[in-house]
Amino acid sequence: MKKWLTMISLAATMLAVSACGDESAEGENGEGAENGESQTAEEGQASEGAEGGEAPEMPEPDLEDVPDVVAEVNGEEITKEEFEQVYTGQFQQASMMQEMTGEEVNEDELKQQIADGMVSERLLIQEAENRDISASEEDVDAMISEITEANGMESEEDFFAAMEESGMSEDDIRAELEKQVKVEGLIAEEAGDVEPTDEELQEAYDEQIAAREEAQSEGEGEETEPPAFEDVKPQIEEQLVREKEAEAAQGLSEDLREDADVTVNL
Numbered sequence: 001m002k003k004w005l006t007m008i009s010l011a012a013t014m015l016a017v018s019a020c021g022d023e024s025a026e027g028e029n030g031e032g033a034e035n036g037e038s039q040t041a042e043e044g045q046a047s048e049g050a051e052g053g054e055a056p057e058m059p060e061p062d063l064e065d066v067p068d069v070v071a072e073v074n075g076e077e078i079t080k081e082e083f084e085q086v087y088t089g090q091f092q093q094a095s096m097m098q099e100m101t102g103e104e105v106n107e108d109e110l111k112q113q114i115a116d117g118m119v120s121e122r123l124l125i126q127e128a129e130n131r132d133i134s135a136s137e138e139d140v141d142a143m144i145s146e147i148t149e150a151n152g153m154e155s156e157e158d159f160f161a162a163m164e165e166s167g168m169s170e171d172d173i174r175a176e177l178e179k180q181v182k183v184e185g186l187i188a189e190e191a192g193d194v195e196p197t198d199e200e201l202q203e204a205y206d207e208q209i210a211a212r213e214e215a216q217s218e219g220e221g222e223e224t225e226p227p228a229f230e231d232v233k234p235q236i237e238e239q240l241v242r243e244k245e246a247e248a249a250q251g252l253s254e255d256l257r258e259d260a261d262v263t264v265n266l
Contacts, residue, residue: 058092058095058096059095059105061087061088061091061107062107063084063087063088066080066083066084066087066111066266067080067265067266068080069265070082070083070115070118070264070265070266071115071118071119071262071263071264071265071266072261072262072263072265073119073122073123073126073260073261073262074123074126074260074261074262075261076122076126078115078118078119078122082118083114083115083118085167086114086117086118087110087111087114090110090114091105091107091110094110111266112264112266115264115266116264119257119262119264120250120253120257121183123253123256123257123260123262124183124186124187124249124252124253124256125179125182125183126256127186127252127256128179128182128183128185128186129182131186131189133182133185133186133189134182134185135178135179135181135182135185136181139181140174140177140178140181143177143180143181144156144159144173144174144177147159160173186252187245187248187249187252188245190248190249190251190252191244191245191247191248191249192248194240194241194244194245194248195241196236196237196240196241196244200240201229201233201236201237201240202229204236204239204240205229205232205233205236208232208236209226212226213226
C-alpha cells in the first residue's frame with residue numbers, strides 16, 4: 001500500500017529539514033529543488049530571490065499564546081513542545097506559499113487546523129493500539145528508505161543526521177514511524193478493498209482532461225496534446241487509492257472523536 005499518511009509531527013520536521021537543505025544547495029550552485037511540492041514552491045522563492053539579489057527573509061511564527069498543554073485526548077496530553085515542532089514546519093511551508101500568492105498567513109486559523117490534525121492523529125494512534133495492530137522492524141526500515149529517497153538524500157545516514165539537527169534522534173524517528181506503520185495498518189483494515197475499477201479510472205481521466213481543456217480555453221497553460229490514458233493510468237490509480245484511504249481515515253477519526261474525551265486549549 002502506498003504511504004498516504006505521514007505522521008504530522010515527523011512530516012512538519014521533514015519539511016523544515018528539506019527547506020534548509022534546498023536553500024543551502026541553491027546558495028552553492030544556483031540550482032532549485034528537483035522533487036516534491038514543497039520543493040517546487042521553494043524553486044519559485046529562490047527565483048524571486050535571485051532576481052532581487054537575495055532571498056527574502058522568512059517570517060517567524062507567533063508562539064506566545066500557545067499554552068503548555070495544547071490539547072488532551074482521552075487523558076493523553078499534546079504538549080506545547082510537540083505542537084510547536086509541528087506548527088513551525090507547517091508555518092514555514094505556508095510562508096513559502098505566501099511568497100508566491102501574496103496571501104497573508106492566518107496564524108490563528110493555521111494553529112486550529114494543526115491542533116485538530118494532531119488530535120485526529122492521536123485518536124488514530126490510540127485506536128491502532130486498541131486493535132493490537134503491529135509494526136515490524138522491516139516495515140519501519142522500508143519507510144525510512146522511502147522518506148530518504150523522497151527527500152533526495154543520498155543515504156539513510158544523511159537523513160538521520162539532518163533529523164538530529166532538528167532535535168530528533170534515530171530512536172525518536174523510529175518510534176514515530178512505528179506509530180505511522182500501525183496507523184496505516186489501521187487505515188488499510190478500515191478502508192478494505194481500495195483498488196479502483198476500470199470505470200473509476202476512466203472517469204477520473206476524463207475529468208482531468210476536461211479540466212485541462214477548460215484551463216487552456218481560458219488561456220491558462222500551454223496548449224499541448226493530452227497524455228494518453230495508458231500513459232497516466234498508474235498515476236491516476238495511485239491518486240484514487242490515496243483518496244479512498246484518506247476518506248477512510250477521515251471518517252474513522254471523526255467517528256472516534258464523537259466518542260472521545262477531547263479538550264483543545266487554543
